[in-house]
Amino acid sequence: MIELFGKRLKSLRTSKKMSQKEFGKLFGLAESTIGMYERDERRPDFELLNKFANYFDVSTDYLLGRIDTPNPYSQEKKSADEEAFQKFLNDPNLQVFYKELPNSEEEEIEMLREFWEFIKHKNKT
Amino acid sequence: MIELFGKRLKSLRTSKKMSQKEFGKLFGLAESTIGMYERDERRPDFELLNKFANYFDVSTDYLLGRIDTPNPYSQEKKSADEEAFQKFLNDPNLQVFYKELPNSEEEEIEMLREFWEFIKHKNKT
DNA sequence: CCACTAAGAATATCTTAGCCT
DNA sequence: AGGCTAAGATATTCTTAGTGG
Numbered sequence: 001m002i003e004l005f006g007k008r009l010k011s012l013r014t015s016k017k018m019s020q021k022e023f024g025k026l027f028g029l030a031e032s033t034i035g036m037y038e039r040d041e042r043r044p045d046f047e048l049l050n051k052f053a054n055y056f057d058v059s060t061d062y063l064l065g066r067i068d069t070p071n072p073y074s075q076e077k078k079s080a081d082e083e084a085f086q087k088f089l090n091d092p093n094l095q096v097f098y099k100e101l102p103n104s105e106e107e108e109i110e111m112l113r114e115f116w117e118f119i120k121h122k123n124k125t
Numbered sequence: 126m127i128e129l130f131g132k133r134l135k136s137l138r139t140s141k142k143m144s145q146k147e148f149g150k151l152f153g154l155a156e157s158t159i160g161m162y163e164r165d166e167r168r169p170d171f172e173l174l175n176k177f178a179n180y181f182d183v184s185t186d187y188l189l190g191r192i193d194t195p196n197p198y199s200q201e202k203k204s205a206d207e208e209a210f211q212k213f214l215n216d217p218n219l220q221v222f223y224k225e226l227p228n229s230e231e232e233e234i235e236m237l238r239e240f241w242e243f244i245k246h247k248n249k250t
Numbered sequence: 251c252c253a254c255t256a257a258g259a260a261t262a263t264c265t266t267a268g269c270c271t
Numbered sequence: 272a273g274g275c276t277a278a279g280a281t282a283t284t285c286t287t288a289g290t291g292g
Contacts, residue, residue, distance in 0.1 A: 005171065011216070011217045011218055012217050014217075014218070015217035015218055015220060019272080019273060019274085020273075020274065021272095021273080021274095029264080029265095030264065030265050030266080031273085031274075032264080032265070032266085032274090032275075032276080033263085033264060033265075034274095035274060035275060035276090036263085036264085036275095038274095039275085042262080042263060042264080043170060043171050043262085043263085044263095045168060045263090045283090046130065046168050046189060049171075049189070050189060050191065053186075053191065059184070059185075059186050059191075060184075060185045060186050060189055060191060061178075061184050061185050061186055064171060064174070064175060064185055066175060066178065066184075066185060067198065068212070068215050069198075069211070069215055070215060070217070072197065072198055073186075073192060073197055081214055084214070084223055084224075084227055085207065085210045087227035088210060088213075088223070088226075088227065089206060089210075091227075091234075093231070093234045093235060093238055094226055094227065094234065096238060096241065097213070097222055097226065097238075097241070098209055098210045098213040098214075098223070099209050100241075100245075101213060101216075101219050101222065102209065102212035102213050102215075102216060102219065106218070108244050108245070109218055109219065110218075111244055112222075112237070112240065112241055112244060113218070113221060113222075115237065115240050116221070116222070116225075116237055119233050119236055119237060120225075120233070144251080144252060144253085145252075145253065145254095146251095146252080146253095154285080154286095155285065155286050155287080156252085156253080156254095157253090157254075157255080157285080157286070157287085158284085158285060158286075159253095160252095160253060160254060160255095161254090161284085161285085163253095164254085167283080167284060167285080168283090168284085169284095170262090170284090
């Protein structure tokens with residue numbers, strides 16, 4: 001069985017742009033503890049798992065790697081997603097992203113994200 | 126926080142008309158261990174939680190008492206595009222893109238797309 | 251038979267301190 | 272700063288043996 005919990009946790013944490021120390025502080029944990037979770041060397045207890053899921057608004061099934069949909073229960077989110085989907089579908093410039101990004105290297109995505117931040121920042125000034 | 130895990134586990138086990146001993150045997154556990162789970166005196170590890178959920182065909186969110194629907198996932202068929210898009214918005218690292226791109230300037234999107242082509246080309250060589 | 255309890259043994263976890271990049 | 276590793280201290284879990292309905 002492939003361990004996905006660590007990857008999921010790390011991905012969620014970094015998506016919030018938090019360090020392990022910052023994240024740990026929210027739950028009264030040392031940074032090394034978070035690191036061990038993310039490397040699948042330790043497991044939190046159920047209480048913490050529940051808190052993590054609440055904090056990120058995802059299902060525990062997603063955190064544990066049982067399913068690939070973060071929060072399959074929220075209905076309003078679904079319709080909002082469908083709206084976004086229509087926009088992506090109708091704009092050729094956007095299609096390449098939703099088709100290619102999910103299968104791309106983490107590093108490549110990270111580069112793209114940084115460049116995107118750069119573009120937005122440049123156009124503001 | 127009310128502990129529901131024990132109740133859920135016991136309910137599922139008895140619904141299968143199994144004794145604690147029989148159930149424990151399926152997972153290599155002593156009967157007293159099952160009893161302790163059901164009284165919320167002990168917790169299984171993630172691997173066991175996963176196995177229990179699989180065995181009963183329920184979500185871990187249900188087992189943990191986060192939701193009241195045993196298995197809320199609907200396995201609908203989706204178009205290829207929809208599937209790709211689903212993967213796209215399931216990845217927390219990509220959320221910034223699907224949230225911002227549809228509402229961004231055409232020019233910015235074009236720049237981003239060109240940079241993306243550059244990244245891909247660079248990594249090939 | 252079935253479930254619960256107690257207690258020691260076996261496992262797993264958490265933190266601190268140090269190290270690396 | 273951010274993340275990783277080691278190791279002792281701490282905390283939890285699992286089983287066996289025994290009790291009682």
